[in-house]
Amino acid sequence: MNNKNNKIPFEEDNYTHNIQRNNERMLDRRGFMKTLVGAAGLFAVSSLPWGAVAAKELMGLADKEYPRMKIADVSDIAVGDSVKFTFPSEHDDALLIRLGENKYVAYQNACTHLRCPVFWVKEEGEMICPCHHGKFDVHTGAPTAGPPRRPLPEIQVKVEKGAIYAVRVKRYEA
Incomplete structure (x- = not known):
């Protein structure tokens, strides 16, 4: 029988040869x-x-400046109605609501709880998030019911020559 394969590979009789090199x-x-x-x-x-x-x-x-964007003509929106638009980019949904003859408010319409869409319910005079029954004050964007704790980001609008323009997104202030 050949004992070549059963031979210890090193001259030492144990395998601690590499501990102190x-x-x-x-x-x-x-x-x-x-x-x-x-x-x-x-x-x-x-x-x-x-x-x-x-x-x-x-x-x-x-504070980021965005190019102003036309939302709609004043004559196209009756008092109490709303218009969906996108601002500041095409991926940011927003909502413009005409509250009075010369009073307009606009908000990004992603709920501040889980980003579900927010809808204007004219009959109730409220902005509602149907996902978790969140409600927002139409005048301030502040949450009034449900899980949202932060107000909706406001979009500042300007009326010029019979048209309504989105000007900037107002920063959230704690």
Whole structure:
């Protein structure tokens, strides 16, 4: 019988030959902690620009100007009626409501709870989110019932030469 395959691969009689080798890097607790702190510092420094952008956005210092957009002609909307439109982009649904002869309000119509669409119910004089029975005050956009806790983002409108224009999205203020 040939004992070649059953032979210990090294001259030593145990497999601890690689525990203390010269020219190998040793990572003890102190070295591990230095590496960990260094990596955390690197991640912190690399995220500073994004943190500054987020802070600026949250503090309302980055008021964005959008090109004004025509919503409708004044003659096309009766008092008490509403018109759907998109502003500031084609993916942002909004709702314009004519409350009086010269009074218009507009809001982004995504509920501040779970982004369900909000509808104007003329007979009840309320804006309603049917998903969880949320209701919003038509004059302020503030929630009056249901789970929403934040007001709807208001869109400032301007009337010029018989037309209604969306001008800007008003920032949410806590």
